[in-house]
Amino acid sequence: MSARPTGPAAGSHGPDATAAAASASPAELRRRTEEFLAAHPPADTGRTDFLRARFDAGLAWVHYPEGLGGLGAPRALQAVVDTALEAAGAPDNDPRRIGIGLGMAAPTLLAYGTEEQKRRFLRPLWVGEEVWCQLFSEPGAGSDLAALGTRAVREEATGDWIVDGQKVWTSSAHVARWAILVARTDPALPKHQGITYFLCDMTDPGVEVRPLRQITGEAEFNEVFLTGVRIPDAHRLGAVGQGWEVARTTLMNERVSIGGMRLPREGGMIAPVAALWRERPELRTHALHERLLELWVDAEVARLTAERLRQQLAAGRPGPEGSGMKLSFARLNQEISGLEVELRGEEGLLYDDWTMRRPDLVDFTGRGAGYRYLRSKGNSIEGGTSEILLNIVAERVLGLPAEPRDDKDLPWKDLAR
Amino acid sequence: MTPDPTTPAAPAAAPDLLYTAAEDELRAAVRALLDDRASDHAAALARAEAGGPHDPALWRTLAAGIGAAGLLVPEKLGGQGASHREAAVVLEELGRSVTRLPYLTSSVLATEALLGCDTDRPAVAALLGSLAAGTAVAVLAVPLTLGPGSPPPAAVRDTGGALDGSVTAVADAAGADVLLVPADTGLYAVPAAAVTITPQTPLDLTRPLARVTFREAYGELLAGPATAPAVLERALRTGAGLLASEQLGLAEWCLAETVRHVRGRHQFNRPIGSFQALKHRLAQLWLEIAGARAAARNAADALATGAPDTDLAVAVAQAACSRAAVHAAEECVQLHGGIGMTWEHPAHLYLKRAKADALALGTAGHHRTRVAALAGLPGPQA
Ligand SMILES: Cc1cc2nc3c(=O)[nH]c(=O)nc-3n(C[C@H](O)[C@H](O)[C@H](O)COP(=O)(O)OP(=O)(O)OC[C@H]3O[C@@H](n4cnc5c(N)ncnc54)[C@H](O)[C@@H]3O)c2cc1C
Numbered sequence: 164m165s166a167r168p169t170g171p172a173a174g175s176h177g178p179d180a181t182a183a184a185a186s187a188s189p190a191e192l193r194r195r196t197e198e199f200l201a202a203h204p205p206a207d208t209g210r211t212d213f214l215r216a217r218f219d220a221g222l223a224w225v226h227y228p229e230g231l232g233g234l235g236a237p238r239a240l241q242a243v244v245d246t247a248l249e250a251a252g253a254p255d256n257d258p259r260r261i262g263i264g265l266g267m268a269a270p271t272l273l274a275y276g277t278e279e280q281k282r283r284f285l286r287p288l289w290v291g292e293e294v295w296c297q298l299f300s301e302p303g304a305g306s307d308l309a310a311l312g313t314r315a316v317r318e319e320a321t322g323d324w325i326v327d328g329q330k331v332w333t334s335s336a337h338v339a340r341w342a343i344l345v346a347r348t349d350p351a352l353p354k355h356q357g358i359t360y361f362l363c364d365m366t367d368p369g370v371e372v373r374p375l376r377q378i379t380g381e382a383e384f385n386e387v388f389l390t391g392v393r394i395p396d397a398h399r400l401g402a403v404g405q406g407w408e409v410a411r412t413t414l415m416n417e418r419v420s421i422g423g424m425r426l427p428r429e430g431g432m433i434a435p436v437a438a439l440w441r442e443r444p445e446l447r448t449h450a451l452h453e454r455l456l457e458l459w460v461d462a463e464v465a466r467l468t469a470e471r472l473r474q475q476l477a478a479g480r481p482g483p484e485g486s487g488m489k490l491s492f493a494r495l496n497q498e499i500s501g502l503e504v505e506l507r508g509e510e511g512l513l514y515d516d517w518t519m520r521r522p523d524l525v526d527f528t529g530r531g532a533g534y535r536y537l538r539s540k541g542n543s544i545e546g547g548t549s550e551i552l553l554n555i556v557a558e559r560v561l562g563l564p565a566e567p568r569d570d571k572d573l574p575w576k577d578l579a580r
Numbered sequence: 581m582t583p584d585p586t587t588p589a590a591p592a593a594a595p596d597l598l599y600t601a602a603e604d605e606l607r608a609a610v611r612a613l614l615d616d617r618a619s620d621h622a623a624a625l626a627r628a629e630a631g632g633p634h635d636p637a638l639w640r641t642l643a644a645g646i647g648a649a650g651l652l653v654p655e656k657l658g659g660q661g662a663s664h665r666e667a668a669v670v671l672e673e674l675g676r677s678v679t680r681l682p683y684l685t686s687s688v689l690a691t692e693a694l695l696g697c698d699t700d701r702p703a704v705a706a707l708l709g710s711l712a713a714g715t716a717v718a719v720l721a722v723p724l725t726l727g728p729g730s731p732p733p734a735a736v737r738d739t740g741g742a743l744d745g746s747v748t749a750v751a752d753a754a755g756a757d758v759l760l761v762p763a764d765t766g767l768y769a770v771p772a773a774a775v776t777i778t779p780q781t782p783l784d785l786t787r788p789l790a791r792v793t794f795r796e797a798y799g800e801l802l803a804g805p806a807t808a809p810a811v812l813e814r815a816l817r818t819g820a821g822l823l824a825s826e827q828l829g830l831a832e833w834c835l836a837e838t839v840r841h842v843r844g845r846h847q848f849n850r851p852i853g854s855f856q857a858l859k860h861r862l863a864q865l866w867l868e869i870a871g872a873r874a875a876a877r878n879a880a881d882a883l884a885t886g887a888p889d890t891d892l893a894v895a896v897a898q899a900a901c902s903r904a905a906v907h908a909a910e911e912c913v914q915l916h917g918g919i920g921m922t923w924e925h926p927a928h929l930y931l932k933r934a935k936a937d938a939l940a941l942g943t944a945g946h947h948r949t950r951v952a953a954l955a956g957l958p959g960p961q962a
Contacts, residue, residue: 429955440957447960455957456948460899467874467896471597478598487867556866557859561839564854 187225187236189243195234196222196247205253214256214290222248223256223289227273231285239477242425256291260524263335264288264295268343270416275360275401275409284341284362296339298330298363298387299410303580305332306551308345308414309354309407310570310578313389315346315361317396324348324361324399326369326392334545336372336385338523339365343413344394345406347575354575358406362398369393379537380517383525417546418489425473426466431492432499432535433462435528439506446506455506458499465491486560490552493542500535507532595881595893597874603669609646610673617641618679621926627680628785633755634680642670642681643714649687650712652818657699658709664818668825668880675829675905678926678933680786682717682752684823690718692818693760693767696811697802704802707758707769718758718769720815721792723749727942728816728894729950732809738765742796751940753777753790761799767808768799784936786929817894820941821883824876824897827905827937831869834908834930838862838915845917858915865904865911872897872904895950902938902947909934 187195199220203213217223218232222244227233249255258265265288272284287293304311313328326346336342342363349357363370369392374382401409429437440447440455469488504511515531527535543549557563570578599607617638618624627635643649651667653659660666667688674683691711697704710716722733736745743763753759754777761768776793803811839862842853852858879897882890909931913920920927938944952958 437955437957444958444960447958449960452952452957452959453948456951457899459955459957460896460948460951461871463896464871464875464900467595467597467878468871470594471874471877474596474598487870490867491871550860553860553863554856556863561859561862561866563839563843563859563862564851566854566856567850 187234187240189240192225192234192236192240192243193247195220196244200248200251200253205251210254211290211292213254215286217248217253218286218289224269227285231273231281232289237477239473256289257524259526260338261288261291261294262525263297263339263343264291264293264341267297267413267417268295268341271343271360271400271409271413274412275405279397280362280400288341293340294335294338296333296336296342296365297413298333298336298342298344298389299413300332301329302331306548308410309358310575310580311345311347311358312580313344313346314350315348315359315394317348318393322396324359324394324396326361326363326389326394328389330387330389332375332384332545333372333387334384334525335523336365336387337374337382337521341365342387343400345410348403348406350576351574352404353572354570354578355407356404357575358410359403360400360406360409361394362400363389363392363394364398367392367394374519374521376519378540379534380514381520381522383522414547418486418552426469428463428466429459430466431462432496432527432539433459435532435535436499436503436506439503446508451502451506454502458495458502461491462495462499465495486552486556489542489546490549490556493539493549496535496539496542500532500539503532504536595878595885595887597877597881599669599877600665603666606646606648606666607669607673610642610648610670611676613638613641613646614673614677614679618677621678621929622924624680625785625923625929628788631779633788634682634752638679639681639717640714642683643687648683649691649714652688652691652695653708653712657705657712659712663884664822665880665884668822668876671822671826672829672832672876675826675831675933676833678786678830678929680788682719682755684819684826685719685752686711686717686756688822689720689815689819690758690760693720693811693815694718694802696814697767697807701802703769703800716757717752717755718760719750719752719756720812721747721750721753721759721761721770722812723747724751724787724789724936724940725749725942726816727898727946727950728813728820728891729946729953730816730942732762732812734764736761736763736794738763739796742798743768743770743794744796746791746793748780748791749789750792751787751789753792754779754788759792760802761794762808762812764805766801766805767803767811769802770794770797770799774798782936784932786933787936816941817891818883820898820947821879821890821894823937823941824872824879824894824901827901827934828869828872828876830930830934830937831865831872831901831905831908834905834912834927834934835862835865835869837927838865838908838912841916841919852915861911861915865908868904868907872901875900892951892954895947895954898942898947899944899951902944905934906938 199222203216205213221229221234223232225234225236225241225244226238228235269285269288272281299308301311301313315324315326317324342365344361344363345358347357348359369390371388373386375384375386376382472485514533558565647660648670650659651662655661694704694708699705711718735747736743743761756772759770759775761770774797778791780789780791782789842858843851845852875897879893882893913927913931916927919925
């Protein structure tokens with residue numbers, strides 16, 4: 164009784180679009196894009212209308228299937244479309260605001276969603292009309308996500324699910340229209356087996372979002388209390404009890420979404436430090452120079468590694484480097500922003516703004532060095548901690564043995580907590 | 581793939597960081613040869629300790645049989661007309677087996693120096709041809725530590741038509757037929773018979789070093805004082821860029837061998853590779869090597885295509901790969917425990933090569949200083 168139309172083989176990089184690859188060469192895509200631009204001149208088209216039309220033309224994410232914003236073309240060809248659109252001054256679907264939808268909800272929907280779910284959710288998700296959040300972590304279940312305790316109980320009469328529990332550190336819950344949610348549907352089974360995956364309407368009664376102020380002063384994430392929330396069975400993603408498998412697709416995509424990012428040389432966090440170094444010779448010391456050069460080289464090497472990963476994906480040879488990119492960028496962001504605060508000397512003691520706000524997007528570059536330093540501490544925690552990712556590299560890439568563990572076969576209700 | 585040396589700064593196309601099918605084939609051929617003839621580390625070590633030269637039969641097969649020595653040399657000069665990308669693949673394999681062969685010194689450094697001279701001159705063309713064919717070995721008579729961007733060495737002087745002076749830490753001098761010597765009046769080719777070569781005891785037993793003494797030695801002038809510095813710089817830059825691939829191969833062997841060991845070795849009733857402290861260290865090392873691979877490929881590709889940012893690509897690759905190789909070799913020794921400290925186990929050969937390579941052709945610090953200049957990040961005094 165598998166409710167999975169395409170299965171997890173789609174893996175961390177979305178569907179493999181080998182079959183339809185021939186339908187779109189770079190030249191063909193460039194032609195389609197030009198045609199599209201002629202029909203929808205960016206200057207005279209409203210942002211939302213433009214993005215909707217782009218989705219309908221299959222130019223949103225070209226590797227997605229036709230009718231779902233794509234053309235079934237190789238993923239690498241997206242660059243052809245993006246370059247042409249950018250040159251024409253077209254609006255983009257700013258991924259900082261809709262990152263969870265794009266990077267996590269979408270590939271999971273594509274792999275496990277029903278036709279109806281895909282048609283309902285993917286377009287407004289991509290356009291950014293509907294923001295998504297991720298109701299995974301709980302106070303008692305972070306790294307050990309499979310230990311989660313939020314309950315979903317099926318109501319006999321209606322088939323609906325009634326959800327009760329508490330989620331935490333939920334980014335963007337305050338602006339989200341939908342959530343991906345994992346909940347326990349059978350506490351008597353071992354922890355990985357009794358979980359089911361849902362799509363939760365954040366406007367439903369019983370969903371309460373409370374800001375959780377964080378280290379930077381603002382509240383980018385939240386606590387979410389779920390009290391008697393009613394989710395129709397049509398909003399279940401995957402089979403009952405298949406939630407862990409579905410969630411793993413989400414998590415893998417979360418971790419590699421950064422690996423596909425394309426930065427120019429001296430892009431990313433190193434940019435403001437290098438600029439400051441050049442502008443303010445009076446701040447330079449020998450010790451800081453050594454550290455700056457090491458980090459500059461590390462940033463360039465990380466950029467090249469990401470570029471190599473991208474080329475491997477384009478050549479249809481996905482390598483394991485993707486899981487490492489999040490680790491590298493987390494370390495780099497933290498060390499570089501730490502250096503920047505020190506480099507500023509007296510100014511480094513100051514902070515731009517402690518006002519408690521609820522931002523609707525994460526903005527690293529628009530804020531001060533102190534903000535970058537503090538916010539980047541989250542890079543090695545969010546989306547899987549660096550320790551957990553190192554375990555994954557060690558076990559899945561290097562093939563090292565797992566540590567002995569005794570939690571896999573015990574019923575969830577009997578686990579220590 | 582063949583670079584045209586007459587067109588320098590090609591437009592900045594994205595570098596190709598993968599391996600082509602032809603490169604994979606070349607790798608397979610070199611690896612098969614080295615597995616067959618150079619995998620007995622104990623024998624290689626005994627040979628090195630006895631002070632003998634490299635294995636001439638193995639060299640002939642790699643150089644002429646596979647054609648590796650002439651990869652950088654155009655076909656019309658007797659080479660393969662391939663590029664730095666292919667030479668880099670050969671070096672990865674040589675690094676993986678720490679084989680004692682004069683590839684880096686003769687087929688890369690000396691060859692690249694000759695390619696920088698006027699190749700229409702019969703003396704230059706003839707020597708290039710014999711290096712490409714593997715029938716002669718030439719080495720640059722400079723200390724192995726000399727990196728690109730360094731002032732030209734002044735150890736050898738022209739005293740009225742003959743050369744005088746002495747250079748130490750010259751790699752592979754012992755087995756060389758010809759020495760290419762930068763002197764104050766230009767770059768000279770001097771037959772080995774005309775100089776005194778005194779072996780030095782090297783930290784890295786797999787790359788012999790010697791002091792080369794010139795006493796009224798006569799040589800053939802290959803490049804005059806106006807062009808010789810550029811010729812030397814070209815050789816050192818290429819050497820440094822491709823050494824990164826040797827360091828990559830070495831690091832990969834160390835990681836693979838260490839992973840194999842910790843999976844099999846049991847302590848406390850578990851494979852030691854199941855302890856998280858070790859898993860994290862090895863995962864970190866893997867990350868560092870993934871970066872080293874991207875950086876080494878980028879340098880090889882930049883050299884092959886004559887990319888405008890080649891100097892920076894080389895400096896970044898050296899800074900990253902020196903560190904990765906030493907780190908990998910040090911972890912290899914440590915995680916092998918007592919076995920790793922023994923003369924029988926090859927880990928020490930890799931550590932010694934890694935550490936020597938970190939000094940060769942400029943240290944990581946030297947290359948970071950290059951980055952400072954090339955990326956416009958000057959130090960406090962500037
Ligand atoms: C900025 C930010 C945004 C976030 N956004 C979201 C969101 O939108 N939705 C959501 O669901 N969650 C979100 N999270 C939560 C995040 O996924 C969790 O914080 C993370 O998975 C770690 O779980 P934890 O906080 O419970 O830490 P714990 O699991 O308690 O870990 C504490 C420490 O122990 C280490 N540790 C734990 N287990 C092991 C192990 N087996 N081996 C070695 N070390 C271990 C960890 O690495 C960490 O250092 C966000 C977090 C942050 C910081």
